[in-house]
Amino acid sequence: METSDSECFESADEDFFSDNEADRKEEKSCENIPQIEKLQNLNINEGQGKPNVIKESIDDRQARKEFVGDVTICSEEVNEAKEVTKNKQVKNLDLKSKLDTENKNILEDNTVCNSNDNKSTSIHNSNSNVITQKHEQKHMLDCDKNKNKVEHEDIKSIHTINVEESSPKDHSVKQLHQIKEEITCKETKITDTKVDTLMWENDGWDFDDNDIKDDKCETTDCSTSNTDSTNTFETEGIDTQNLNQPLVSQQVKSDNQKQTIDVEEENMWDNDDDWEPIEETNKQPESSKTENQSKSPTESKSTSDSWSSWGNWGVSSILTSATQGVSTLTSHVSQGLNTIVDTSLGIPDPQELARLHKREKEELEAKIRENSTELQHEVENSNTGTLGFGLGNLGNLVSGVSNLTKLVETTGSKVISGGLDTLETIGKKTMEVLQEGDPGLKKKRQFLKLEQEKPILSQVLREAKEKAEQENRSLQQKHIVKKKNYETLFDDHHGLVHLEALEMLSRQCDFKLKTLMENCDDDKSLMDLQETMDQVKELCELPDEDDEEQATMEDIKEKLQSAIKELNIKISYDKLLLTWEETETWLNTVNLKICDENELHQQAIETLAQLTAIAVEQFHKAGELLLIKEHHSTADEADSLVQLTTTLTSLIGIVAGKFSDKLNVKASGKSNGEDINGLITNVFFEAANSSSYIQDAFQLLIPVLQVGAV
């Protein structure tokens, strides 16, 4: 019995892996790019996160299991198998999401038995291009050779190791990991079923040394005969046959470990070509396999005691199909998710996919109907216990089961992809509703404080400057007269950096106020604080632009001085006034006949930038000085700052007006009046910018005043 057990698990493993193989191939068909591989990892996890869907399919499978249970001959074994299957479903899902970085060590510790050989071989088949894997395989074989026991504890430890930590960068490395992962799955399975995994030496399969050579030959034969049999079972899993064949040959080999690996690899290479049709693989692997086994020369060579093992085929088959189911489901989940990702990138059409699913399902249903009648028949037959019949019947039975599995799988994947479609629609609708009347979700973001309330002015200016400089460079390349733009000039006069510093100061004050408010113990003090802050803010409200009275330089000087006096800090606008005086002089003496309109415009921009820079600088200084001032009269300070701001903006207006007057003179009686008008517009535009920078700088001072007030 031991013998048969081990054999049955042997074959179970084969199937499991042949199926995994198919899954892998499916992945490949989705373009074997590392990205998708990565995604798969992720998807598996997501799949776990969708317990409903998975649970559903598990339920389906459980139902199927029950059905199988009715049917199968060896009810005891079936029960056992059921348990195993259940375990595996959970375990496999578990394991799929976990990648074992330390598998290598574990591999060395554990016996992987002959079955591991098969597994690794089959896996390598698909990846025969990857040389590193070949090495790995050799290594595994070496390891297997030396071990006789499965160490349960070690395998358990595998569960705890998380894949995600390893995140393989290299494609081939990733594949290696997958192989290892699968190996782990299998090991667990073996352990869970508590079957003594015996080496082939114990199976009564021992061959004389003389046989080794024969085996080799047979191995080669197998692959050939397989190719033939492919034709016979057209509707059945052709690929699986090919898959299994090397596995069988490996069984032989594992008996005779000393046989060279070269041979099996050779076989694998041969079979590689027949691997193309992927979809078929899942369909009826068991039946084809059964056929395979019976055809296999190795089998026929085996002694009569091996026949008793056929009774256990049911167990192994169920095991197999369950394993298969789980792995395929997993692959489907990942596939489905992959598809969603792909779709968003515009690769395969979801409708197309749905159509495919439908067709697949229809085909399957037809097949299942066929098989189920057979199945019923066979069940009766198998109950008679005729060994010879049992073998054949079981093969069919198994094929029926696998069909069911496939059906469940297709349904499962359909459910998943359908569910995802729905989710997508819901998401889209939600965004639509959210964005209604609030494009870009600006208000909502502000409400949630996700974004800063306003962009940082110095940042905006810097960007504008850089952009203009870039444009300038391209102009320079075309040998057009180089002109400095406003932002660059503003920066040259340190306006930008002063603004930046003022922003830092303002932020610091804001932070201080917030901390203060957070530290307020009782509601009353908090209210008081809030009230004070609001008052300061009210005081700082700039009056609406009054009528553009043409203020003289004297008026402005006076206003500035009185404001500074009221502020009671050591700032001065001497530099500003000096600049203004110089400009005035320049304007009065400029010879319009010589002076080009572009030069005039440049001078206007230069003056505006310089004046603004000085204004900002003085605001910055005012902020610093206010912060270190010991005695505050916030009302006065706010008042004088408002005064300063309005005076400075009106100054800007005057400057712009004077320059535009000059430009207007230029424009009259000239053919290029349009161009000059453009320049005038630009002067006013930059003047407006200047004013708003000054006002923004003033706004930045409000927190400073508030800090002084509280």
Next chain:
Amino acid sequence: MSYAYLFKYIIIGDTGVGKSCLLLQFTDKRFQPVHDLTIGVEFGARMITIDSKQIKLQIWDTAGQEAFRSITRSYYRGAAGALLVYDITRRETFNHLTTWLDDARQHSNSNMVIMLIGNKSDLESRREVKKEEGEAFAREHGLVFMETSAKTAANVEEAFINTAKEIYEKIQEGVFDINNEANGIKIGPQHSPTNPSLPGAGGSSGSQGSGCC
């Protein structure tokens, strides 16, 4: 005008150690024996070339007065380099270095390159702090050390440029994330952020010697 990188520097240290004079010497190549007390912070800028790349140094010259300490602290943020200055003729300015250093380390990013400068090296007769002491302090705290004279311009250029070189090396090593402006480094307008190793505008005029007003 066009630059590959912009480095923000801060100059810190006790009042009267010659911070503003160092800046003036570096940007304008002149010395002003009597200097107004700095209010808050003043600015200077100059273009330098490292590894055939134009780099703009934007220097924040902070006030050394105790009263401004809380204000100037808020300017440390986002500096790529710091010049920590003491006066070799005044022992107490050297003694305060630890406080300044702690302040700087606390309010700026950890990768900031700090250059320790013993200024007024021309006043050898009035020296109170030995060069070895400065060297020892720098070694102990992982700083670069130099003695300078803003008056004679000795080592002034080197102090600023060596700091820039250090920052530049850190960029090459990937220590500084140049895309994070909190590190005090801005990429020049023509510079593609995705390709930081590319030399800045090869054919740019480069006539801009000093960006300072």
